[in-house]
Amino acid sequence: MGREGSGGGGGAVSEGVLKKVLLSYAYVAIWIFLSFTVIVYNKYILDPKMYGWPFPISLTMIHMAFCSTLAILLVRVLRLVDPPSSPPMTRALYLSSVVPIGALYSLSLWFSNSAYIYLSVSFIQMLKALMPVAVYSIGILFKKESFRTSSMLNMLSISFGVAIAAYGEARFNGTGVGLQLGAVAFEATRLVLIQILLTSKGISLNPITSLYYVAPCCLAFLLVPWSVVELPILRARSASSLRPDLLIFGTNSLCAFALNLAVFLLVGKTSALTMNVAGVVKDWLLIAFSWSVIRDTVTAINLFGYAIAFLGVAYYNHVKLQALKAKEAQKKAAQADDEAGKLLDQVDGSGGDRKGDSQA
Structure with missing residues (x-):
């Protein structure tokens, strides 16, 4: 009797573990699918050889306006999501913590979306492998990371791999590389500042409340470069030449919003480390898709360099x-x-x- 009960309990435990593992894989699959979709969709809209709407600031502003509207609806109107109450989001806290993060987020999105005009999807993903290098370096600068020789050697190996991939890039464009490297630097600084300005103060924001506070701030910051860079061009063009399509931009914005929810599910139900590992899988899938479907040129030197960077990133995730x-x-x-x-x-x-x- 005792053994039968014990066996039944063991079966229940293993069934619970199996369900948890399957749910984790489901969260990973959803995040990879949505992240993959948003990247390819943005490339399709911005690339002059595809949809041909090369206005990255405008596209980012559409995303932020859409996300702001939905977040405000969920938090203030429907009250389905509660803003943080401990500590409360005061005006002083918003100006000192959220505004700098919003400014960096707007620059990161603007630069990364602009890079799609100049570079292939595959090469952009290879350049994104530098994110651990940027986070570690900025973490040392802000004294959130301690210098270790082994960590620095790992960062150098990642950088060396990306440099080889850049050397073998068939469509190398200095402007595009500069934009993507700038996006990586801004995003890494934002991630470090989230730890310093929010996490250290006990403020925990899920993607809905993050968008509720950050998206309107991003929208306000983007208005400045938009009015200088893109507004004069948009005014000079006729409405027919712009070819706005509500279905395309609406579904694209919805995918961007859904991606934020998927990040919440993945990080909240598993961990940020799981997302990093899943990101490596997504990068390889995007490289394969870029080569086989979009027909971007991926050279052997590209793959060799990225393989070195990939091993460095894998070791970084292992250490973490x-x-x-x-x-x-x-x-x-x-x-x-x-x-x-x-x-x-x-x-x-x-x-x-x-x-x-x-x-x-």
Whole structure:
């Protein structure tokens, strides 16, 4: 009887574990699909050889306006999502924490979308492999990371791999590379500042509340370069030459909004490290898609260089995983010590009571 019950419990446990694993794979698949879709969709809209609407700031502003509207609807009108209450988002906190993050996010999106006009999807993904290098370097600058020789050698190996991939790029464009490297730098700075300005203050934002606070700020910042760079061109062109399509821009904006929800699901239900690992899989899929479907030229030198960078990124993720496991083990050990200490206090207390009773 006891063994049968134990076996049934084991079956229930393994079924629960299997369900959790399958859900994790589902979150990863959804995020990869949506991220893949948004990247290819943006490339299709912005590339002069495809849809031919080369206005990256305008496209980014459409995304931010759409996301702002939906976020405000969900938070303020329908009240399906609550803004953070501890600590509350005061005006001073918004100006000191959210506004700098919004400014960096607007620059990151503007530069990354602009790069699609000049570079292939595959080469952009190869350049994005520099993100760990940028995050680590800026983390050291802001004293959020400590300098380690092994980490720096790993960062140099990633950079070396990306440099080889750039050397072998058939459609190398200096403007596009500069824009994408700028996007990586701005995004890395934003990620570090989120830790400094929000996480350290106990503020936790999900993608809906993040968009609620950040998207309108992004929209306001983008108005400045848009009015100088793109508005004069848009005014000079006729409405027919712009070929606006509500279906294309509407579905593109919806995909961008859904991607934010997918990030919340993936990071909230698994971890940010899982998203990093999934991002490597997505990059290889995009490179294969760019070569086979879009017919971008991918050279052997491209692949060799990216393979070196990929190994460096894989090692970076491995080190992060080991550090996370060590932190979790340390946390569990500390909890066990606390529980043991409380148990000893209870034993000593009850022993003292019994001694007092015997003396009485």
